[in-house]
Amino acid sequence: MAFTGFAITVLLLSLASDARPCSDHEKSSLLRFITGLSLDGGLAMSWRRNGTASCCSWEGIACDGDGAVIEVSLPGRGLQGSISPALGDLTGLRCLNLSHNSLSGGLPSELLASNIIVVLDVSFNQLSRVLQQEDLSSSVPDHRPSLQVLNISSNLFTGEFPSIVWENKSNLVVLNASNNSFQGWMPSSFCISSPFFAELDLSYNQFSGSISPGLGNCSALVVLKAGHNQLSGALPDELFNVSSLEHLAFPNNYLYGALDSVINLRNLAILDLGGNMLNGKIPDSIGKLKRLEEFHLDNNDMSGELTKVNFSTLINLKKLDLLCNNFTGTIPESLYFCSNLNALRLSFNNLHGQLSPRIVNLKSLTFLSLGYNNFTNITNALHVLKDCKNLIVLSVRGSYKASCSLSGKIPLWLSKLKKLEMLVLPNNKLTGPIPAWIKSLKSLFYLDISYNNLAGEIPTSLMEMPMLTTNHLDPRYRTASAFPKVLNLANNNLTGVIPREIGQLKWIDILDLSSNSSSGEIPQQFGSLINLQVLDLSNNHLTGAIPSDLNKLHLLSAFNISNNDLEGPIPTGGQFSTFTKSSFGGNPKLCGIIIDRPCGSTGAHPVPMLSTKQTGRRVAFAIAFGTFFGLGVLYDQIVFSRYFG
Template sequence: MAFSGFALAVLLLLSMASRGRPCADQERSALLRFVAGLSRDGGLAMSWRSNGTAGCCSWEGIACDGGGVVVEVSLPGRGLQGPVSPALGDLAGLQRLNLSHNSLSGELPLEQLLSSSRGLVAVDVSFNRLEGELRELMPSSGTGGLPLQLQVLNISSNLFTGEFPSGTWKAMNSLVALNASNNSFHGWMPSSFCISSASFAVLDLSSNRFSGRIPAGLGNCSELKVLKAGHNNLSGAFPDELFNASSLEYISFPNNGLYGNLDGSRIGIANLRNLAHLDLGGNLLNGKIPDSIGELRRLEVLHLDHNNMSGELPSALSNCTNLITIDLRNNYFSGELAKVDFSTLINLKTLDLLFNNFIGTIPESIYSCSNLNALRLADNKLHGQLSPRIVNLKSLVFLSASFNNFTNITNALHVLKDCKELAVLIIGSNFKGEAMPEDETIDGFQNLQYLSLSRCTLSGKIPLWLSKLKNLEMLLLHNNHLTGPVPVWIKSLKLLFHVDMSENNLTGEIPKDLMEMPMLTTENTAVELDQRVFLLLVYRGTSFEYRVATAFPKMLNFGRNDLTGVIPKEIGQLKSLAILNFSSNRLSGEMPPQLHSLTNLQVLDLSNNHLTGAIPMELNNLHFLAAFNVSNNDLEGPIPAGVQFSTFTSSSFGGNPKLCGVVVGRPCGLAEAHHVSTLSREQTHRRIAFAIAFGAFFGVGVLYDQMVLSKYFG
């Protein structure tokens, strides 16, 4: 302890000495020229000037060695804007340069930096706006022809373009890690990383535009640990030679065009005994998962989703006892899940088997995965009832088992209600023809936020036990045979903002209580959705994924029911509503002018009813309205001619022979035309600037998809 204290004191004194010792005029000048070239320096120049008398070694972000030589410039996240000055190349003793997370632009003077600073070992300029092409650096680069000493280069998340210079990496004899992800590089992946540097360990080229095959030469990298090149345009078979790189711990090539199969490998994936992360999702792989995967005892993450793989799951998967994530969705896997003994996977947190062809029942061994918090079995051919043992999954937050052949919904809800952490429950398109349980003992689900019981053809009424779900935010009961009125207690669910009860047999009038829902009457349109909802992407189909709360609009969808009466004038209270659908009912009376108060409305569908009277001219106030349908009613008079209404086609108004206007090809009378044109001129002057700014933002098709696709969530 005495020695450690003495050593600490010596280091402190040396640090104070280096800070007290002035740096050379050349280095001071280089730093000042760098900051002078910035268009915005985040107060750096003022900070440096205030400490100018103490020498640049005491400046913020600058570190020197004991001789007063600048060895580090570290200015991440300082809000710097402008170019990276080549003057930094005059810092001959510079070893580390970190300018990440700023807004720097222009080209990167890498050649000047490396040719002058012969000891430079780490450069990090990630998360900026640097652009242009990287110039080729030849092996003779460096002061006096000395080899380059650079070990770490991070140029990720910039705007670099062009081909990746292959000769540059031959010049870097000491390179250990290269991160060039999230740029726009194109051409073939270089294969020369290990030729000059035997210590090369990390390569990240993901999110670029690389094409061609994965270089087989990477298999010669004896120290390679991390290899990432996902989200490119790579093609060809996954090279067998890569399995020679036995030191690999992390392989990630998602969203490319790789084909072939893992089972037919000559060398075998079992050679990668250190592998902890394997991501080959979003490719064209076929065949089955090889039995040899059981040799990967350190494997923690397995992503083979969105491929063309098939066959049964190998029982050897049970040997991968460190697995945390298994993602096999969107493939053609088949057979019974019971072949795998899940009870050995005690670390498993995520199991995603969506869109496959698994048969049989849910294996009892799954209920031994006590750390499991996301389980998706949707869109398979599973059957049977949910086991009471599911309560053992005490960490379960996300459960999706829709589009299977499960039975006994009453049992399912009774065994699930005690899963205390459950936030997402998607079990629709099961329990066909059964009755909606009205059992008041269903009183759990205290943390449930998302509930889908859609497409089950359930009969009965909307049950009272739903009113106990005080944390419920999204409720999907569409495509059932539910009857009775819309419950007045719906306004007691103070967090509910997304409701779909369409395609049922609901009757009665639209209750005024519906117009008092707290989340829809607030002026605040933001949705604060618990991110646990997105433990797995909530989506139906391979093209529509919902990753963030804003993907779920504030919605009331009661289309295709048997509702009667008028639309309450209190509807104007729903200030933050984005989608309103009362189509295909038997509503009558006039469209209430109060609809113009729904200024956040994007979709309005009142088609196929018995509405009469005029379309309120005040609806021109709905600047965000992107989809509008009042077809097949008995409306009359002029169609509003404002900016938004000029984007709607005749199909939005068809089946209303008394409507007139250019869009339906029926001229209005003189009095009506004068009224419309006067109103249109007045409103156009007020709104034209607003329309230019926002008109292009919303597309009719895209926003209408939000309403239609809400029916297809998992």
């Protein structure tokens, strides 16, 4: 979409010239447009400064050699107000780009039905008035319009999608109406009017019903996206005859049926059918899709022996996502021929066996998630993975049978994965101290080693983790900018005091030290963690008062210090006014309104301790941290989508 519009714009600009001044009529139309805005981003002042010159020299305006305005390009200028129909009086206008502003109201029919405009982009605004069929019909000229690219995505349009938007537009190539609230049946007859129609994006709307077989008539269709709607039924057989398709995406709908016919789409580069109700097996001849780069079948009801699927010819495959299905067998050896594979997610299936040493052939592999299967010999698996030098995200959460938990110390070879950003090893039998070398993983921002048997004190070296102490704005750290920075040491056997150096973790979002044996006071330095959103210190042996500096944590939304031996008044105001009684339970020496124990009262009953520490662990974990550390599938989904979406 962006490339197509850009290419057309470049063509127009190549013809542009300010050799002749624009007419008074053109200047008047532009001034009426800018006057009709409630906020103009300084354009009115800019244009007035050049008022005596030709409007062809105004910011965002381009003209042809005859002085006719052919382009108005004002994206991201902070414009507010309605779009004036006066722009429709620009008789030479070929390209109008008002995207990424805050424009509201309706899209003037004079623009949508123009027989001159080639590119119309009003995406990422707040346009909300329903596109009325009758309004548009009255404005359609006798001769067919030239519109090729229409982008009305990311607005507030509602109602049924009017057919007049594409009818009588014989040159339409690209239509993007995604991220609105359109309802009713998904439109499908684009190709009847426009034989060159190539790209359709209706994602993130409320379309319902089945997918029309009419799309099978679009012989030039390259991109078809309608994910995140309420579409149901089977994918029509006619769709698999559109051999030109390169990108087919219907994720998160209610589609069912088998995928046997997908092998007819030999030009497919991206196939995303995740989040539906598809069943059956992956076609045996899937290897015929040799151009396939992304293959998403996550969250379906697919089954069959994955071992039998031959992936070896998919040499362009970069992402394979089979999360949450019913696949059985072992990881196919044929996958290790996919040398460009950088993301592999097989979590939540019924796979077994061991990880093959041949995985090291995947030199580009950066994301690996094997969670919640029935693999054996996790120790061998981690030994094999030590040679996957480019791993950034490694998740083996719940991957292995209980008798195959990872035991012993945290493997030293992990220190060699210098690009590692996320390390998730909970629910194992790791022992020994937390190694100081973890701070040498300069890209690591998500560390979860909870529910193990780690012992010793919390090392001060953890407080020197570069990604948690410094704000990295480098675009190379895109995972870290999209996902919370986490340190989770919960449910181990850690002892000693919480280091005062904890205040160095100024960029941490989530900190969980619960269910250990930490003692001493809560350090005042917690008040320096200004980005902290979740803090759990429950089920320890902490003493003393709750530091008043915690009131400085204005982003703190989940807080739990229950089941310690804290005393004194609970701070008031700030975020403390949002926490519930359960955040402080099991501390009989605390007082405050929130726990119904006024400070200074001698007759109040102490807050009862929970029956066992284990019960406290479960309650604290469920209440305070369900959002962040609950279901493994949610965790996996967020990481994958944010990193590779």
